[in-house]
Amino acid sequence: MWLVKKFFIRCLSKFIGFVMGRMDLPEPELLSGPGSLQKLPALIQSKRIRNVLLVSDKGITGLGLVDSLVKALGEAGIACTVFDDVQPNPTIANIESGVEVYRANQCDGIIAFGGGSPMDCAKVINARIGYPDKKVLDLKGGMKVPGPLPPLFAVPTTAGTGSECSLGAMVSDPDSHEKFGIGSPHLVPSYAVLDAELMIGLPPHITSSTGMDALTHAVESYIGNWATDYTNLHAEQAVEIILRDLEATYRDGTDVARRQNLAMASHHAGLAFTRAMVGYVHAISHNLGGLYGVPHGLANAVILPYILDFCRQDCETQLAKLAVIGGIGRDNEPTETLSTRFIEKVREMNRNMDIPTGIAQLQASDITNLAKRALAEAHPQYPVPRLMKQSQCEAILRKLLVD
Numbered sequence: 001m002w003l004v005k006k007f008f009i010r011c012l013s014k015f016i017g018f019v020m021g022r023m024d025l026p027e028p029e030l031l032s033g034p035g036s037l038q039k040l041p042a043l044i045q046s047k048r049i050r051n052v053l054l055v056s057d058k059g060i061t062g063l064g065l066v067d068s069l070v071k072a073l074g075e076a077g078i079a080c081t082v083f084d085d086v087q088p089n090p091t092i093a094n095i096e097s098g099v100e101v102y103r104a105n106q107c108d109g110i111i112a113f114g115g116g117s118p119m120d121c122a123k124v125i126n127a128r129i130g131y132p133d134k135k136v137l138d139l140k141g142g143m144k145v146p147g148p149l150p151p152l153f154a155v156p157t158t159a160g161t162g163s164e165c166s167l168g169a170m171v172s173d174p175d176s177h178e179k180f181g182i183g184s185p186h187l188v189p190s191y192a193v194l195d196a197e198l199m200i201g202l203p204p205h206i207t208s209s210t211g212m213d214a215l216t217h218a219v220e221s222y223i224g225n226w227a228t229d230y231t232n233l234h235a236e237q238a239v240e241i242i243l244r245d246l247e248a249t250y251r252d253g254t255d256v257a258r259r260q261n262l263a264m265a266s267h268h269a270g271l272a273f274t275r276a277m278v279g280y281v282h283a284i285s286h287n288l289g290g291l292y293g294v295p296h297g298l299a300n301a302v303i304l305p306y307i308l309d310f311c312r313q314d315c316e317t318q319l320a321k322l323a324v325i326g327g328i329g330r331d332n333e334p335t336e337t338l339s340t341r342f343i344e345k346v347r348e349m350n351r352n353m354d355i356p357t358g359i360a361q362l363q364a365s366d367i368t369n370l371a372k373r374a375l376a377e378a379h380p381q382y383p384v385p386r387l388m389k390q391s392q393c394e395a396i397l398r399k400l401l402v403d
């Protein structure tokens with residue numbers, strides 16, 4: 001039975017991968033480097049946009065991170081309404097509130113300013129504005145956004161989700177306690193600003209968890225079956241930077257050059273995973289996010305080594321290569337040694353950045369359901385190197401229990 005199921009999952013996955021591989025995915029035009037945010041008002045002006053909605057969250061506005069931009073937009077004659085009600089793991093209600101504010105203020109453009117939560121929320125607000133007949137739940141899944149959308153300007157403040165260049169947006173549905181994805185090439189932002197000056201004040205625990213999210217994007221895309229030379233190149237650049245700079249930035253976040261490197265690493269990882277997809281780490285993490293609100297990056301960081309243990313033998317060569325690229329081995333060492341060392345390195349990074357080995361919110365009674373939902377999310381659309389049964393997923397989840 002399992003063999004038959006496996007065969008069908010693999011066939012469907014191959015088919016989706018074939019279609020994805022032929023899709024012409026846009027990439028955002030970049031404004032990059034410390035201070036690059038200052039160039040955004042002129043860019044928006046050149047698109048004849050007069051009245052923007054800036055989508056963010058209260059953590060960011062509370063720190064005054066949007067103030068200089070709002071002022072500069074005003075000076076450029078562009079009105080700006082700040083909508084900062086986005087929650088972490090943004091909800092359908094957050095999106096609908098943003099749509100209302102956009103309409104009430106007769107906005108004609110959107111700036112997504114923040115981590116993955118405001119960026120994903122802004123991407124779906126944009127889709128709702130572009131296609132008002134489509135409710136958020138109508139957009140759930142792949143390819144449901146009917147056509148092109150007005151340009152969206154993304155300003156990531158974490159490094160990160162890569163949402164500024166990805167075709168996806170994750171939305172939480174508090175009614176079903178599920179977190180679901182909306183995926184469409186039309187969701188890819190038209191412009192992205194990678195400005196490390198915005199990230200200097202990112203607290204250490206968010207620096208570490210969002211950095212490990214980016215590492216997970218790079219690794220899952222690299223070991224998956226849809227990886228291409230293009231995605232591998234980006235994933236490798238991301239891994240090299242993250243292994244070199246993340247822990248140092250966790251200890252001292254004030255080095256702008258390192259912060260800029262990490263912003264770029266997150267972007268590279270985004271370019272890789274939006275084409276080559278993610279895997280079981282994300283499938284489990286999304287469901288922990290939906291059920292308990294566990295921060296996405298933290299969940300990924302905790303789960304990553306367990307999933308790599310599970311599939312190591314099926315992606316030994318790729319993990320070995322990442323160990324060499326990450327500077328923790330030489331390419332004449334056996335792949336078994338190198339791949340095992342890479343996983344150990346992930347564990348060591350977690351330890352050094354005070355990331356736990358389990359998920360405190362996880363309840364044993366939820367494990368069966370969580371495993372079902374995670375596998376339903378992963379099969380067939382995540383091209384994982386080794387397929388997982390319900391019992392194997394439950395066993396991994398049990399390892400995450402904290403007593």
Ligand SMILES: NC(=O)c1ccc[n+]([C@@H]2O[C@H](COP(=O)([O-])OP(=O)(O)OC[C@H]3O[C@@H](n4cnc5c(N)ncnc54)[C@H](O)[C@@H]3O)[C@@H](O)[C@H]2O)c1
Nearest residue numbers: 059060088089115116117157158161163166168170202296
């Ligand atoms: N669309 C995609 O491709 C994609 C990929 C990965 C994750 N995601 C989604 O992104 C969300 C997570 O995003 P995230 O990890 O960036 O976190 P987040 O956007 O939820 O932000 C986490 C916290 O960090 C704070 N913060 C953000 N930037 C800051 C800064 N510069 N200084 C100080 N505080 C700052 C915020 O106020 C917030 O409290 C999840 O919903 C996840 O599912 C989306």
Ligand SMILES: [Fe+2]
Nearest residue numbers: 161213217296
């Ligand atoms: Fe992620």
